[in-house]
Amino acid sequence: MNLLRESWDYIQTHQDRFLEALRVHVELSVYSLLLAMIVFLPLGVLAARSNRIGPAIVGFVSAARVVPSIAVLFLLYPYRRELGDLAPFWPTSFALAVIALTLLAGPPLIINADAGLRAVDVSILENARGLGMTEWQVFSRVQVPLALPVAIAGIRTAAVEVIASATLAAFIGAGGLGRFITSGLTLYDYSLLLVGAIPVTLLALSAELSLAGLERLVTPPATT
């Protein structure tokens, strides 16, 4: 309890620093997740639509998943200049962190989009065609809505991973709530560590809960 009290006091006395870290953390997470969705959801669609390259894509990203997020960050670090140039409007370290987190979010997005689309009963799709839907209408009006719950579950996993891993951005000086955690660890100051850890947990939890809610919302009701 004392520890929490101290953490709270820290936040009170360093409001600007805390809010700045929180803003950076949220921005890192949101940009990374959006970028990952733009890049990897279409890749998941491609994987689901091609029996030739689909399994290869899914196999590759499943394997790539074992690379820990911190390793992704350090693997990219030597190329920070080139990668930073991709997003000149961001500080280099921020850009690097966004790229690493985007890659991290890829596997669950691809895997779930592919699985969700493939799980749709082929007889339902054929029936949609039989009623006179064009291929695009079959995809957009039937297959995608039915794949949505599984795809959103992937987005949920990705969001939680990204929010949690964004703490590592502090290691390369990109800021975020991870700053307090790294400082707390080096200084053996657990109250400082909590200043980072608790908000990160709350952010991850709220992403988890709101996306789980969305998932339920788009799931067709089963037998009542």
Add this chain to the structure above:
Amino acid sequence: MPLSDHLPNSGRHGSRIEFDRVSRVYSGADHAAVSDVILTIEPGRFVVLLGPSGCGKTTLLKMVNRLIEPTSGTIRIDGEDIRQMNAATLRRRIGYVIQQTGLFPHMRIEENIAVVPRLLGWPKESISQRVDELLDLIGLPHAYRRRYPAQLSGGEQQRVGLARALAVDPSMMLMDEPFGALDAITRLRLQDELLAIHRQLGQTILFVTHDIDEAIRLADEIVVLRAGQVIQHGSPLDIVTAPADDFVRDLVGGGEALRRLSLIDAGSALNRNGNVRNEGLPAVTSDANLRTVLNLLLQTGTQKVTVTDENGAPVGTLGIPDIWSAGLERGTES
């Protein structure tokens, strides 16, 4: 715009479907799934494709709405080669119902029914009005509009599938074992309703089943298929009384025994040795057929029925063994 403007087929009869030497060979298969089929289906006829599993019924059916393309031959609808038409446009003109209902689980009942009208760009009010009409036609309460398919029973779902296929009053319907997954009572009821709808609307129906009894109940004409070929094409009576070969005879076989029982009357199978004055037994008149008697025995759970003459005077009794031997005798005669 009145609703009827969207239903160009209203008051018109069904389409003519012609198969002209139609074959379909699947890649890798050693023989054709459908082989050289020549068949004309006259407007407004209820035609049943009958045959064992794997004989090519579904393949033949799906070639009509181009879910499967023939490897050779031509299919014409009202004289027009269907390859000349846009596939999606063609399909919107054809009602399509399958066994698994194919209802879209994420759409409410009203949305499911409205799929084709929406593809055709009907205005909202016309669609809504049509959904109500269709719910009336298939006997579901309007309150079902807002439900999802999973909240309906199998029979109700199949009704919705039927309503969806009927939405734009198509001049022809393709139905692939639509009642195959239903219990016997629901199946009978839906068969009756489908017949009533056909009588009312007069569209051409091409209906697939492997169930001879269903075929006989529904069909104006039965087309018997074996290994992708048409073996016999005729009225239900033709098929039952004059099977073209042993294959058709076997196909008709199981149900035929019961149908034969319905041709024998109780009086001629009477067991005159029984205790005629057996009180408390259900009674039938001597002109009742044996199928009715069998039905009565099974329903009441009694061993025998009393057979009476037209004045109600008992003339004998009839039990399962009597029906059995009567059925056997007549069976070997023919």
